[in-house]
Amino acid sequence: MIASLFLTLKLAFITTLILIPICLSLCVWLYGPLTPIKRLVLSFLTLPLVLPPTVLGFYLLIFMSPNGFIGSLVNNIGITSLVFTFKGLVIASIIYSIPFVLQPMYASLSLIDKGFYETSRVLGKSKIFSFYMVLVPMAKYGILTSAVLGFLHTIGEFGVILMIGGNIPGETGVASVYLYDLVESLNYDEAHQLSAILIITSLAFLYVLYSLSRLVSGKKHG
Amino acid sequence: MLRLSSMIKYKALSFLFLFAFNNSYAENILVATSSNLSFVLPYITEQFYKESGHTVVTSLGSTNRLYNQIKNGAPYDLFLSANTNAIFDLISEGYIEEMNAFIYAEGVLVLYANFDISNLSIEEILIHTSVNKIALPNPEFAPYGFAAFDYLNNHHNYDVLRNKIVFSANVAQSFQYTQLGVAEVSFVPLSYVIGNNTSVDNYVIINDDLYPPIAQMMGVLRNTSNKIPALNFLTFMGTPLVQDYLVANGYN
Amino acid sequence: MVNLEANFQFNYENSSIDFNFSKINFNTPITGVFGHTGSGKTTLLECIIGINNINSGYIKLNDNDLVSDIKDTVVGHRGISYLAQHTYLFPHLTVFQNIIYPLGKKGQLDYANQLISMLSLSSLLSFYPNQLSGGQQRQVALVRALIAPHKILILDEPLSGIDKAAAVKINKIIKKHSGSLDKNVLYVSHNIYDLAKISNEILVIDNGANKYKDSTKSLLLNSEFSIAYLSEPISVLDSPTQVTNHGRGVNLFFNKIKVTAPNINDPNEANLIINSTDVSISLDKVDNTSISNQFPVTVIDIIDFPKHNSKLVILKSNEFILQSLITTNSLNLLELVVGEKVWCLFKASSLIS
Numbered sequence: 001m002i003a004s005l006f007l008t009l010k011l012a013f014i015t016t017l018i019l020i021p022i023c024l025s026l027c028v029w030l031y032g033p034l035t036p037i038k039r040l041v042l043s044f045l046t047l048p049l050v051l052p053p054t055v056l057g058f059y060l061l062i063f064m065s066p067n068g069f070i071g072s073l074v075n076n077i078g079i080t081s082l083v084f085t086f087k088g089l090v091i092a093s094i095i096y097s098i099p100f101v102l103q104p105m106y107a108s109l110s111l112i113d114k115g116f117y118e119t120s121r122v123l124g125k126s127k128i129f130s131f132y133m134v135l136v137p138m139a140k141y142g143i144l145t146s147a148v149l150g151f152l153h154t155i156g157e158f159g160v161i162l163m164i165g166g167n168i169p170g171e172t173g174v175a176s177v178y179l180y181d182l183v184e185s186l187n188y189d190e191a192h193q194l195s196a197i198l199i200i201t202s203l204a205f206l207y208v209l210y211s212l213s214r215l216v217s218g219k220k221h222g
Numbered sequence: 223m224l225r226l227s228s229m230i231k232y233k234a235l236s237f238l239f240l241f242a243f244n245n246s247y248a249e250n251i252l253v254a255t256s257s258n259l260s261f262v263l264p265y266i267t268e269q270f271y272k273e274s275g276h277t278v279v280t281s282l283g284s285t286n287r288l289y290n291q292i293k294n295g296a297p298y299d300l301f302l303s304a305n306t307n308a309i310f311d312l313i314s315e316g317y318i319e320e321m322n323a324f325i326y327a328e329g330v331l332v333l334y335a336n337f338d339i340s341n342l343s344i345e346e347i348l349i350h351t352s353v354n355k356i357a358l359p360n361p362e363f364a365p366y367g368f369a370a371f372d373y374l375n376n377h378h379n380y381d382v383l384r385n386k387i388v389f390s391a392n393v394a395q396s397f398q399y400t401q402l403g404v405a406e407v408s409f410v411p412l413s414y415v416i417g418n419n420t421s422v423d424n425y426v427i428i429n430d431d432l433y434p435p436i437a438q439m440m441g442v443l444r445n446t447s448n449k450i451p452a453l454n455f456l457t458f459m460g461t462p463l464v465q466d467y468l469v470a471n472g473y474n
Numbered sequence: 475m476v477n478l479e480a481n482f483q484f485n486y487e488n489s490s491i492d493f494n495f496s497k498i499n500f501n502t503p504i505t506g507v508f509g510h511t512g513s514g515k516t517t518l519l520e521c522i523i524g525i526n527n528i529n530s531g532y533i534k535l536n537d538n539d540l541v542s543d544i545k546d547t548v549v550g551h552r553g554i555s556y557l558a559q560h561t562y563l564f565p566h567l568t569v570f571q572n573i574i575y576p577l578g579k580k581g582q583l584d585y586a587n588q589l590i591s592m593l594s595l596s597s598l599l600s601f602y603p604n605q606l607s608g609g610q611q612r613q614v615a616l617v618r619a620l621i622a623p624h625k626i627l628i629l630d631e632p633l634s635g636i637d638k639a640a641a642v643k644i645n646k647i648i649k650k651h652s653g654s655l656d657k658n659v660l661y662v663s664h665n666i667y668d669l670a671k672i673s674n675e676i677l678v679i680d681n682g683a684n685k686y687k688d689s690t691k692s693l694l695l696n697s698e699f700s701i702a703y704l705s706e707p708i709s710v711l712d713s714p715t716q717v718t719n720h721g722r723g724v725n726l727f728f729n730k731i732k733v734t735a736p737n738i739n740d741p742n743e744a745n746l747i748i749n750s751t752d753v754s755i756s757l758d759k760v761d762n763t764s765i766s767n768q769f770p771v772t773v774i775d776i777i778d779f780p781k782h783n784s785k786l787v788i789l790k791s792n793e794f795i796l797q798s799l800i801t802t803n804s805l806n807l808l809e810l811v812v813g814e815k816v817w818c819l820f821k822a823s824s825l826i827s
Contacts, residue, residue: 065402083404084355084388118525119562122555123576123622137566163395166388167360180391184286185362 001194003170004178011086011174012154015093019101019150020143022094027106028131031117042106049099053159060092061164084166089174092164093154101150108142109135141213148209152202248275249451252297254288255280256304258329258366258393259438261417262471270458276451284392286363292317292443299446300455302438304329305365309439316444323441326459327473330412331369331428331436336400339407340423347407347426348374348383357396357405360389365436367393370409373433413472430474438473476500476626476658482531482541484517484682490529493518493682500660503652506673506690507662508703514682515662519628523556535626555624559631561615563603569614570599576622589617592650593643609640616644620651627651628660633668645672645744666703667826670694670710671744678703690745695795697777697786707779707786709753709796711746711825723822728793734766734822744827752824753798755787756817757808768819771796773812776805789818796820 030038063070064082082088120130158176165172182191267278289308303309312318339347359367374380388405390396397414399405415425442452480495491514509515520526533540540552563572573586590596593613633641649672652659663669669676676693678686686699691710700707714726726733771789779786785805787798
């Protein structure tokens with residue numbers, strides 16, 4: 001049980017750490033008026049939010065298998081298989097959690113008075129400099145929220161992992177799937193224990209996150 | 223081999239007799255059934271409808287999950303389990319009457335591969351270099367998985383194979399893994415390879431002496447509101463029509 | 475120096491304005507841009523700077539296309555620095571960090587330090603913007619805009635909402651900054667007094683077009699302009715030859731003429747202004763009077779001023795030209811005619827600095 005928790009945390013951390021720079025870069029591009037192509041990209045990236053995880057997992061399994069689109073690609077660079085591997089889970093988690101990181105991040109950046117960004121540009125700084133030196137520090141709390149949400153969402157990830165994980169202890173046997181097995185095999189005592197740990201951990205993270213909001217909004221200006 | 227208690231046999235005949243005179247209005251009966259029956263149920267339920275006018279609505283799930291749902295009051299009329307444990311537990315807990323349950327079939331285990339294995343022994347297949355993963359349903363809760371696990375432990379060197387073993391959530395997933403090639407071989411029900419028209423070059427039936435029986439047991443739930451139609455279906459499952467069909471499609 | 479040419483259309487929610495500026499040269503360090511609300515001056519600025527997009531046409535600065543069908547120079551690369559009415563000081567940076575923000579890696583801190591000490595901002599450097607008063611924030615924002623290595627600085631109502639002491643400092647900085655070679659300041663305001671205090675030239679914008687462009691003094695003497703745009707004409711007293719302090723005020727010497735004024739921080743930094751209604755005329759010198767300023771002038775013009783049913787009398791001496799607004803009755807009483815030599819009087823406290 002502890003091993004599965006460790007794996008879950010590892011997956012959540014790695015996924016979040018990868019998603020933050022990816023989403024920040026996306027936000028650099030998305031910032032400003034939404035052209036049709038930006039709207040399209042944003043819609044696609046939000047899709048994992050509304051699709052049933054099993055659908056997502058189902059297609060990921062197909063794409064990642066040796067003959068599938070992704071599977072054959074990685075074969076060319078020497079990786080035998082992404083299914084049943086931790087790497088595969090990371091990729092799936094990234095896709096699954098991207099809207100949970102991107103949405104709050106994009107929203108908090110967009111809410112900042114664009115005069116600040118414009119001022120930075122008028123003072124001679126580039127788009128990227130203005131974005132990272134002005135907008136990002138001002139949206140600190142929103143970005144932190146997006147990281148926490150992405151993290152917690154990955155902890156809760158189940159349907160996708162069930163499809164492509166294979167439940168291999170130490171590799172893909174994350175807590176959510178382990179919990180499923182416990183329930184399936186009518187092992188309710190351990191199931192209760194594991195659930196309690198997951199719930200309490202998530203609550204703790206969220207509580208800390210909301211406590212921080214008071215600190216940050218004190219300094220915030222707009 | 224069939225395992226029908228003689229009392230049930232008697233009941234079957236008498237109820238068949240009643241069939242002819244039973245003009246009760248058409249009912250829907252809700253049947254909880256384990257997923258491994260997904261290939262054979264359509265035909266069976268169709269035939270039952272023709273014979274009795276009752277519609278069978280099936281709800282697929284894993285045996286243990288359905289068991290748990292029933293214990294929590296799920297409104298099923300019948301439960302088709304992939305093992306005997308669940309039914310016996312429900313009987314001892316009072317959800318099913320003993321006389322309304324029987325073993326109607328036995329599952330057959332096969333080793334299924336995504337390459338031609340017609341000339342290889344099972345051991346050769348398992349240790350084959352091109353086989354990276356061997357999938358079986360989780361033995362903790364899937365009856366076919368339990369059988370496969372037992373088989374591997376007792377008749378092959380499990381420790382050697384350990385690294386290749388992957389547990390799937392259910393038989394359907396094991397089958398899917400091999401179809402997609404992520405697990406080159408898997409242990410699946412015979413009904414799956416037959417139902418999927420798989421070429422005989424791609425599977426081999428495991429000798430049924432070598433693994434514990436996968437008894438498919440069913441029972442009528444005590445608190446059903448459709449007792450007569452449910453019992454009809456129960457006995458229908460024991461009729462030669464159904465039994466022959468089951469044998470033809472991967473059961474014993 | 476700078477020249478601007480623009481011909482474009484801008485769509486507002488309910489209307490649109492056609493902007494039409496044939497080539498205008500900005501030859502002087504500080505050019506005031508005057509216009510009422512709705513004249514299009516803010517829009518013009520925003521389009522020049524690039525934070526608003528024009529709907530059709532072009533804008534050229536120094537003969538370079540800033541915006542047109544074929545080119546849209548990136549904001550920040552147009553060589554224009556801008557201070558809006560909202561300072562947009564970065565809240566997460568200290569005052570000092572805000573000020574040096576525009577500097578690149580090879581930043582010249584010297585100029586920054588100079589400006590900081592000129593405005594006495596040294597004590598505020600480690601504070602955050604939200605800890606400063608409105609006037610202080612405006613000063614910091616101004617310094618930041620000045621630090622940006624651009625040749626042109628556009629200021630939009632820099633003194634709005636600012637207290638007197640801060641306003642003086644701000645004007646001082648603006649004058650000093652524009653004094654250095656190659657830097658042009660465009661000072662935009664609807665307050666003619668602010669403009670008259672430090673602009674060398676004033677451009678008047680109305681409905682997207684350039685109505686007048688003249689030196690400050692000449693424009694203020696333009697009665698057509700005064701009648702159309704001002705509630706009353708005003709006059710400017712600039713460049714005194716000498717200034718001395720006498721305790722409760724200052725004496726400004728314009729050659730031999732002495733003008734007494736209330737305490738002014740630094741008369742060299744900003745022009746003195748006087749309303750025409752505060753300038754009186756007398757046929758003879760007046761003795762034993764509380765009005766400390768009087769000197770001989772000649773009447774060079776008398777103009778009808780319909781607004782107050784008055785007459786505008788232009789008075790000239792060797793040192794300056796003043797405008798006096800008197801009632802038609804008074805004019806008739808004094809039987810003033812053009813060419814007549816009279817005396818001009820005004821109180822020291824009437825001088826606006």
